[in-house]
Amino acid sequence: KQEVTQIPAALSVPEGENLVLNCSFTDSAIYNLQWFRQDPGKGLTSLLLIQSSQREQTSGRLNASLDKSSGRSTLYIAASQPGDSATYLCAVRQQTGANNLFFGTGTRLTVIP
Amino acid sequence: SQTIHQWPATLVQPVGSPLSLECTVEGTSNPNLYWYRQAAGRGLQLLFYSVGIGQISSEVPQNLSASRPQDRQFILSSKKLLLSDSGFYLCAWRDGTIEAFFGQGTRLTVV
Numbered sequence A: 001k002q003e004v005t006q007i008p009a010a011l012s013v014p015e016g017e018n019l020v021l022n023c024s025f026t027d028s029a030i031y032n033l034q035w036f037r038q039d040p041g042k043g044l045t046s047l048l049l050i051q052s053s054q055r056e057q058t059s060g061r062l063n064a065s066l067d068k069s070s071g072r073s074t075l076y077i078a079a080s081q082p083g084d085s086a087t088y089l090c091a092v093r094q095q096t097g098a099n100n101l102f103f104g105t106g107t108r109l110t111v112i113p
Numbered sequence B: 001s002q003t004i005h006q007w008p009a010t011l012v013q014p015v016g017s018p019l020s021l022e023c024t025v026e027g028t029s030n031p032n033l034y035w036y037r038q039a040a041g042r043g044l045q046l047l048f049y050s051v052g053i054g055q056i057s058s059e060v061p062q063n064l065s066a067s068r069p070q071d072r073q074f075i076l077s078s079k080k081l082l083l084s085d086s087g088f089y090l091c092a093w094r095d096g097t098i099e100a101f102f103g104q105g106t107r108l109t110v111v
Helices: none
Strands: A004-007 A010-014 A019-025 A030-038 A044-051 A056-059 A062-067 A072-077 A086-094 A101-103 A107-112 B003-007 B010-013 B019-026 B032-038 B044-052 B055-058 B065-070 B073-078 B087-094 B106-110
Touching (some): A004 A086, A010 A019, A019 A086, A019 A107, A030 A072, A044 A056, A044 A062, A044 A072, A072 A086, A101 B044, B003 B087, B019 B087, B032 B073, B044 B065, B044 B073, B073 B087
Antiparallel strands (some): A030 A044, A030 A086, A056 A062, A086 A107, B019 B073, B032 B044, B044 B055, B065 B073
16 A cells, blocks of 8 residues: 655744755555645645656746655755745555545644744 | 635534535536545545545545535535544545645534
């Protein structure tokens, strides 16, 4: 069964710093990987989606990479801002079964002004 | 554009009471619909998914059930809530596209 792990579980950085969040998965038979943001008590907002055939995707200050063969993805946030504070979740969509999403437990990011 | 509605936002229910959470999607047809639960300190756990009206698949045996009476309506229910049913419940949808979209969630506290 697919297992998704995110490291670190929590991260605090001063404003302006660049940072990297890590996601690893055990089964490389995936369609895509999606990064989400979750604010406290709220639903998930999709940030970036990388197809299994892609290596990276960029949106503004966010850049996500995917190394499918090694089961790893990173989310790079440039010039962090206090508004970036949230929990970041990665999820992989399986090729097998009902193509469901498997989530990591998230990284809670705090950007200190 | 597509939107997803989930209600209520918060709910406090006594043990043994029934539950009904509703999720509706607008702007799309025949979506795949999902119910997830997020317990404190844990990741999202897939509870149910549906690929069409009346078609429900359960991922985890539990005290809950799901129904899809209409194409864009997904309901999560329980006849008798347990303390362990407390958590944050999220509805999501996906159509022929590759991306999943989530509702704003329901915080359920069973007391």
